[in-house]
Amino acid sequence: MDNWTEKRELVRIAKLYYFNGLTQAEIAKKVGVSRPVISKMLQRAKDLGIVDIIIKDETVNIVELEHQLENKFDLDEVYVVPVGGNDNDEVIKQLVANVAAHHFAKWMKDKKRIGISWGTTLYHMVNQLPYDKSKGVKIYPLVGGIGRHRIEIHANQLAYELSKKLGATCEFLYAPAIVESIELKKQLLESTEIRTLLEEMKKVDIAVLGIGNPYESTMVEMGYLKAEDIAELRENAAVCDIGSRFINQSGQEIETLLNSKVIGIELADLKSIPTTVCVVSGVNKVDAIHGALNGKYFDKLVLDELTAAELLKRCTEV
Secondary structure, rough: OOOHHHHHHHHHHHHHHHHHOOOOOHHHHHOOOHHHHHHHHHHHHHHHHOOOOOOOOOOHHHHHHOOOOHHHOOOEEEEEEEEOOOOOHHHHHHHHHHHHHHHHHHHHHOOOOOEEOOOHHHHHHHHOOOOOOOOOEEEEOOOOOOOOOOOOHHHHHHHHHHHHHHEEEEEEOOOOOOOOOOHHHHHOOHHHHHHHHHHOOOOOOOEOOOEEOHHHHHHHOOOOOHHHHHHHHHHHHEEEEOOOOOOOOOOOOOOOOHHHHHHHHHHHOOOOOEEEEEHHHHHHHHHHHHHHOOOOOOOOEEEEHHHHHHHHHHHHHO
């Protein structure tokens, strides 16, 4: 078959399939060949540029961002949330939280122990969850959280609100996220109740996390980080906090007094949890997200498209 004849036949097959809507089996019967031959001819038409498939939908760019992030960081799932040209941080945060809330039921299917950290994005996610009845489910705060400031975003409060939404039970960790001294931490860990809960945290089936930029952090607003703490974090090149523990760009937990005073799940134990989801928004957290990804602290990621694009750009530059 010469080139002209081959192309003519490929165009004929392609038109029957793409324009006339015939199945490959119907085309095979019509032209007198097997269905696998038709399949190969359709692929040949693509290879030669006779058929060029274009997806005309704005979501194709979003899907491409998701695939790139999944492949680059070996993630199970990435959800990139379109923001429609919106540059309001609070609105973007709520859009991301809404998508996380939408997928939450799928993530927790057949899971009985759910761990949650703290933060404003997770607060919005829990708020947007519908009420449900989940038999035998228990919610665990993954880090301490008591104090007078922003109580609604503390892990204990989020665990309680999540349990109400799911019709589940919950535990409370009666300790601050970061205590005032190593001595005080030792005293608190002498409590059987706290020690037992810290052990149970390690066994959750799924953990839902927020992560933060240490230098633009709610932790400062809540009084957990003071000027000398920030200086120590800069000196040790911290880029991210996960459950109030600080890591560097390579994803390693930094050796600071702050990390030694945290009451909550250890980062090493976090990695052993079967399913770990990170819900985050904001371009100011790109370095934090990159560090957490390098440390492989989660396998599912929900973030906004602006942050996703900047994250990929930074990775390419590196």
